[in-house]
């Protein structure tokens with residue numbers, strides 16, 4: 001194993017921690033761009049409370065409203081220009097993963113708003129490295145992406161419907177105020193989409209990473225056992241802060257590097273999903289629920305061992321002495337969990353036309369194939385493989 005583990009985000013976690021927002025923000029600067037989404041934080045009173053706390057702490061602010069789910073590059077550029085005009089010296093994100101991701105793009109875009117897309121890795125020969133970014137503080141209101149403790153942002157160039165990753169160590173939030181009580185207002189669908197997103201963040205490393213990393217494997221299994229069990233309880237008890245807390249911490253840790261240091265891995269399911277959420281503007285977690293079981297079924301004959309371990313250790317399948325059959329039983333159990341979460345889906349649930357999936361597979365190769373015509377993972381995927389997995393999404397009856 002060889003790796004660098006570095007996570008500089010200072011975390012303040014727990015119900016009620018939101019009340020420290022003003023005092024903590026004052027440590028980052030004197031005026032922030034307070035970035036929010038399309039209204040949820042206003043409707044639930046979080047924006048007013050944040051504004052009051054900033055004022056009490058002597059921090060000036062300008063509010064930027066309207067970050068979309070699957071945040072648009074164009075909106076981030078507009079917000080970066082506002083931050084420049086307002087002479088802000090740090091960014092404060094109050095919202096879900098989309099608001100946090102947009103805030104990272106704004107923090108980098110502040111120094112070069114006209115060329116922001118050049119810093120996003122979208123299949124171009126040379127990706128511009130982020131050399132400067134404004135300090136960032138985040139207050140997540142939804143457990144899902146882990147953007148609060150990672151150095152990445154996923155941004156969609158709306159004009160061309162390309163959704164890709166902006167990453168730099170300079171984009172780690174300096175401070176994260178993670179108050180699970182803020183997430184009780186998240187409706188059922190986004191709650192469950194988020195729970196499954198958390199799971200997939202660690203499953204991608206579990207299946208695609210270095211298999212000879214036993215501690216990481218046990219950490220990931222622990223994360224998955226927690227998320228699937230607590231997520232299922234949350235489905236029927238949305239206002240339970242304790243349950244919200246129990247899925248929030250796995251969410252924050254999933255992409256923090258802690259579980260996956262030394263194991264690594266590829267993100268083929270995320271890459272295939274990003275194409276769908278860019279083209280059809282669907283929820284990221286829901287798109288993952290569509291693709292993940294199909295990808296597993298398609299690739300597991302290549303190396304059934306990690307899939308059999310998942311089946312036995314996470315899905316509690318009784319081992320039958322045949323890895324391939326155990327692995328397939330694990331996918332069936334996962335589909336039952338997805339069904340119980342309202343997430344066992346087909347293309348029709350999203351209105352995605354089958355005829356456009358070939359072009360979608362082409363986008364996936366162009367944006368994520370790194371010029372090699374391959375999507376990485378336990379089974380490297382060709383264009384035809386990606387298209388075949390998309391086509392499996394037509395029907396619930398793909399496990400044959």
Ligand code: NZQ
Nearest residue numbers: 037038039040069070096097098141144147152185186284
């Ligand atoms: O826009 P508002 O009005 O705020 O409403 C949002 C949005 O409609 C709402 N919401 C958020 N907090 C709420 C709430 N509603 C009620 N009460 C609250 N407390 O929920 C809806 C979805 O929000 P969004 O931020 O889009 O969801 P999520 O957190 O799942 O973020 C998804 C985005 O993050 C990217 C995804 O691709 C997608 O663009 N990802 C970012 C990652 C990263 N930075 O590392 C990794 C992930 O894999 C993912 O790709």
Ligand code: ZN
Nearest residue numbers: 145197201270
């Ligand atoms: Zn994700």
